[in-house]
Amino acid sequence: MYIQIKELSFSYGRSQKPIINNFNLEIAKGDIVSILGESGSGKSTILRLICGLETPVCGSISINKQMMSDGRHCILPEKRSIGMMFQDYALFPHMSVADNVQFGLKHKSRKDKRKRVDQVLELVNMSDFRNRYPHELSGGQQQRIALARSLAPEPSLLLMDEPFSNLDADLQIKIRNELRDIIKATGTTSIFVTHDREDARAIADRIITMREGSAYEWDSLCTIDDLTEPALVD
């Protein structure tokens, strides 16, 4: 499998109750997986563990056969080449749209960087906004720039934390279909976290539910409301 997460556990502080408890997940290349859960179920923490902003207590994470984190070492977040789209986007307020998107591009000539920025801005349909600053954009536009910024360095995995929580309801429906198309167009393996079943159904190839720090899996083709007794993965 492209992504393998095994027996992952995590807690803040030693004596605290674990937030993530024996979490297992495998994802095939190019799949979009949604993690569905109530607030406080630990779903955002999973993303932070995968991208390296937190260190797990035990368990392992590997991407494309490369070990990101296990009992012995833990690769720093900047070395993982995992893209992360934050809940409130975290666009750098002191940089223009183009500078934001270019931020993660390294080891490229100036010309290539510009080319790549143009390419991803076109992908998210924001080419006309390259010289604007984040505060001059609407919520939906900021979201697309955040997506463009995380896709620009061609990450091996894209993580999205509640990508629609800051959008109006009508915009949310329009954008989530667009988002799926964009991600599918790039073929990026993705995990996104949400508390909204409709979001999960609209975007994901597979849906995982979080409950008390462990994962359960549903088949996304069924109606979610029918499924009251989820089957345990593994």
Added chain:
Amino acid sequence: MKLNRQFSRLLNGWMILSIGIVLLILFPNISILINFFTQETSNWDHIKTHILPLLIQNTSIIMIFTGFFTIMIGTSLAWLVSAYDFPFKRFFQWGLILPLAIPPYIAAYTYNGMLNYTGVIQTGLRNQFNIQVDQRYFDIMTLPGSIFIFTLFLYPYVYMITRAFLANQSAALIENAKMLGSNSFEIFFRVVMPISRGAIVGGVSLVLLEVLNDYGVVQYFGIPTFSTAIFQTWFGMGDLNAAIKLSATLMFIVFFILIVEKFLRGRKRYSYTAARVRPLTPIRLTGWRAWSVFAYAGIIFALAFLIPVIQLVDWMVLTYDKMIDPVFLSLIFNSLFVALAGAAMIVIFAVIVANFARTQQNWLSKASTRTIILGYSIPGAVIAVGIITVFIQIDELLFGIYEAIGLDPTLILSTSLFMLISAFVIRFLAVGFNAIESGFDKTGIKFSEASRTLGMSMTKTFFKVDVHLIKGAIFSGFILSFIEIMKELPLTLILRPFNFDTLSTKAFQYASDEQIHEASLPSIIIIVLSGIAIYFFHHVVEKEPD
């Protein structure tokens, strides 16, 4: 294995530098505590039996009364300004903080200059009304006089913190009390004072630490306290060892205050973080009530700022033309140089530790921030003694190297400006640190995390993202520590290299040599600079929505 992995993840340049900075602050203080337990000298024996009781007595009396009066004045003003509208309230809101711009030692000699036999009050009474006054009633150079000075020029600490608390936290409780039919006095003593206890304790402990730090007022008034005794045993008796023992005793008193503060504050928390903060709606006062509140605030403002400043300006007008010469310009240059160098170092160190502390939430980062705050509680004279013992030891270690590079093996570092600037960093790092930490708190961690996931290391993230987002906080930290260093007296007096004078040391020297008029110009410069900073931070910054 887990610990090992955690550690290697933490181990980066930021952590190493932070530990270095924390050790720099700890060393002098630890060296004092260790030396407290060394062999007693005969001087110390003498001090212990004949002088120490007097020091403790004087220090306690000053602390108790200053504490009491600053609580009374500071809390009452904070309450009046928060709960009522009266003439010129908008001015008083920040104007009542302005006395902090006048260092107590400057206030001390200004008041003495006004009140003594040749001062403006007595000559006025003699020449205009032919009244001869009893000198006893006009002598401010006494223990009560020092309490008067400390109260007037330090109450703003209590006022500031209590007002901030009342403005944000108290609306619901106070409005309830009103509806239950309490009158204004009852509300003040039975509701306002108890609920603001945490804020009041915080403010008054700053006042007490300033009192313990003071050297200028008590030295000028001739009142033996710990600071003056430390100077005397060291420079008068040449007994560094006894000075260390005195310093350690003073440090125990500081620790005692900090523990009491923690105890008084920590047991109950009177704050409502969950509820939405609603500001207190002020009541408009009219008629005699309005004017009596105005008179109260006005009198405090006049005594603690207006009158001394007018007096100093008057003296300055008499003397400024003969004061401004190359020597004076060199004073300004010296002051600016040490303050700029010190503030720059403080800001750099503060940024390093603050960035380390916010990215790594663990015991080490917590201990680092605590230590930095501690440095600000230690009186100047104690830091001076500590740092000089450390620097002399370093010099002795380096004798070999000095010889090898062709220098005389003498005390080089411990007679240099570098030592003075290091002392400023130790004493005022907390000032810059608080400003920068609150800047980091405001921007949060998400931008840095976004940068990390986009492939930037912690250091690159810092230069490309963090610095731009906390520019304002860095600037605030720089200005605040710059002003503190400009005003500072005891450290500068003890640690300055031979023949090196700053505005504050020269002003104090002039005043001590009965050249009070000449002291006015450097004093005014210090007051104006501090006043601008206070205006900027409490008037301009507070008005900004964010």
